[in-house]
Amino acid sequence: MNLGTGRNAPGKTLAAIFVALFLLPLPAGADNKLDLKPGYNFYSPREDAELGQEYSAQVNRQLPLLDDAEALNYLNNLGKKLVAFAPNNQPEYAWKFRIVNSPEINAFALPGGYIYVNRGVFDAAENEAQLAGVIAHESGHVVMRHGTHIASQTLLAQGGLAIIDSILGQRGNIGSQLAQLGLGLGVDSLLLKNSRSAETQADDVGAYILYQAGYDPHAMAQFFQIIAKKYPQRTLQFFSDHPSPENRIQDVDKEIAQLGPPRAGSMDNSEFVGAKENLAVLTPPPERKGTLKTDAGNQIPPPPSENLVRFDGKIFTLEYPANWQTERGEDNVALFPPGGMVTGSEGETSQAYGASVSLFEPQDGRSWGLIDATQELLDSMRQSNPQLRVLQQTGMNLHGNPAVSTLLQNDSPLQGQRETDHLVTVRRRDSVLAFIFIAPAGTFESYAPTFDRMLQSIDLAR
Numbered sequence: 049m050n051l052g053t054g055r056n057a058p059g060k061t062l063a064a065i066f067v068a069l070f071l072l073p074l075p076a077g078a079d080n081k082l083d084l085k086p087g088y089n090f091y092s093p094r095e096d097a098e099l100g101q102e103y104s105a106q107v108n109r110q111l112p113l114l115d116d117a118e119a120l121n122y123l124n125n126l127g128k129k130l131v132a133f134a135p136n137n138q139p140e141y142a143w144k145f146r147i148v149n150s151p152e153i154n155a156f157a158l159p160g161g162y163i164y165v166n167r168g169v170f171d172a173a174e175n176e177a178q179l180a181g182v183i184a185h186e187s188g189h190v191v192m193r194h195g196t197h198i199a200s201q202t203l204l205a206q207g208g209l210a211i212i213d214s215i216l217g218q219r220g221n222i223g224s225q226l227a228q229l230g231l232g233l234g235v236d237s238l239l240l241k242n243s244r245s246a247e248t249q250a251d252d253v254g255a256y257i258l259y260q261a262g263y264d265p266h267a268m269a270q271f272f273q274i275i276a277k278k279y280p281q282r283t284l285q286f287f288s289d290h291p292s293p294e295n296r297i298q299d300v301d302k303e304i305a306q307l308g309p310p311r312a313g314s315m316d317n318s319e320f321v322g323a324k325e326n327l328a329v330l331t332p333p334p335e336r337k338g339t340l341k342t343d344a345g346n347q348i349p350p351p352p353s354e355n356l357v358r359f360d361g362k363i364f365t366l367e368y369p370a371n372w373q374t375e376r377g378e379d380n381v382a383l384f385p386p387g388g389m390v391t392g393s394e395g396e397t398s399q400a401y402g403a404s405v406s407l408f409e410p411q412d413g414r415s416w417g418l419i420d421a422t423q424e425l426l427d428s429m430r431q432s433n434p435q436l437r438v439l440q441q442t443g444m445n446l447h448g449n450p451a452v453s454t455l456l457q458n459d460s461p462l463q464g465q466r467e468t469d470h471l472v473t474v475r476r477r478d479s480v481l482a483f484i485f486i487a488p489a490g491t492f493e494s495y496a497p498t499f500d501r502m503l504q505s506i507d508l509a510r
C-alpha cells in the first residue's frame with residue numbers, strides 16, 4: 049500500500065486488451081424468463097470433468113481435508129440432492145463434495161463438479177438452508193462452466209483464432225493446454241477468480257436450485273451478507289474468489305419473484321444440527337501459520353507478538369503487537385513489524401505489512417455521508433495505487449459508532465506479489481478516521497487474528 053497523497057504519482061495507463069467478442073452467447077429466448085445459460089466456451093463438458101479431476105488431485109494435496117465419514121456423508125447427500133435440480137447439468141460431472149479443515153469461511157468449486165466447503169462455513173451457517181445456499185451457489189459456477197469460460201476468455205485475449213487452433217488442435221490434456229496459457233491449477237489458480245457477472249449468475253442458479261429443492265431461496269444471499277458483516281476477516285478469501293455483486297439481495301429477490309408462487313421451505317434442521325455438532329468435537333483446525341515466501345532483498349517480518357501494547361493517538365487509542373514499531377506523521381501513524389516497510393527503486397517507502405491510521409477530510413465540508421466519504425478516500429488512494437480494487441464493502445459497528453468495512457486488493461510493494469487490505473472508516477467530527485490493515489495476499493490470513501485484536505482494541509472516546 050502506497051500511503052502517499054498521490055499528487056506526484058505518475059498516472060499509469062492500464063494496458064487494456066480488447067477482444068472481439070464474436071462468440072457472444074445468444075440472448076435468452078423470450079419464453080425463458082431466467083437466463084441460466086453458460087457463456088461462450090471452447091471446451092466440452094467432458095473437458096471440464098477432466099480438468100476438475102486433475103485439478104482436484106492437486107488441491108487435495110495442498111489443503112488439509114477433513115476425513116470424517118459422517119460429516120462427508122451428510123455433505124455429499126445434501127450436495128447431490130441439490131445438484132439434481134441444477135440447470136444445464138451434464139452426465140460427465142463428478143459431483144464430489146469435500147470439507148476443508150479450516151476456520152476461514154470459504155467454499156470453492158472446480159470445473160466438472162468438485163466442490164470444497166470449509167469447516168468455517170458449517171460453524172457460521174445458522175441452518176441447513178444457508179449451508180445449502182453456499183453449495184447451490186458453488187454448483188452454479190460448475191454448471192455455468194465459469195472455470196473453462198475464464199480459460200476461453202484468456203485464450204481469446206492471448207492470441208485470437210490462430211493460437212486457439214494451435215492449442216485446441218493439440219491432443220494433450222486440458223491441464224497442460226491451460227499451463228501454456230499461464231493458467232496454472234492449484235488453490236491460487238486464476239480459474240477460480242470469478243467476475244462479478246459470474247457471481248450474479250451463480251447467485252441466480254443458486255436461488256433457482258434452492259427454490260426447486262424446497263429451501264428458502266433467500267437463504268444464500270442473506271448468508272453472504274451476514275458473514276461479510278460478522279466475520280470480515282474470515283471471509284477474505286471467499287470474497288476475493290467471489291467478488292460480491294452489487295445489489296445481490298435485490299437481484300435475488302427479483303429472480304425469486306419470477307420463479308413462481310412461494311413454496312413451503314424445508315424447515316428440517318435435524319441432520320444439519322447433528323453434522324454441526326459432530327464437526328465441532330472433531331480435531332480442531334490446524335493453527336494458522338504464515339506461509340511466508342522469501343522476497344529478494346526484503347526481510348520477512350517475524351510473527352506478530354501475542355503481547356499487545358497501547359498506542360495513544362490524538363483522537364483514538366489502539367493496541368498493537370509489542371514487537372512492532374510506530375512512525376508518526378502529521379495526520380497519520382504507521383504501525384509495522386521489522387521489515388514491514390519497503391524501500392522502492394526511487395527511494396520511496398511503502399508499507400507491505402502492518403496497520404496505518406490516518407485522518408482524511410472530505411471535500412464537501414460537513415454535509416458528507418460516510419459511504420461517499422469512503423469512496424472519496426478510495427479515489428484519492430487510487431492515485432498512488434492504480435491497481436486498487438474493492439472486493440467487498442459492508443457497514444459495521446465500531447464500538448457503537450457506525451463504520452464502513454472495505455476489503456481491498458492491491459499490488460504489494462513486494463515485487464510480484466498482491467496484497468490484501470482491510471479498510472475501516474469511521475467519522476470523527478468533520479473528518480474520516482481510516483484504519484488500514486495491510487499484508488501480502490498469501491499472508492493476510494495469518495495476520496488476521498492480530499488485525500482482529502487491534503480492531504477490537506480501538507477506543508475513540510477521546
Ligand SMILES: [Zn+2]
Pocket residue numbers: 185186189242247250289290
Ligand atoms: Zn461465487
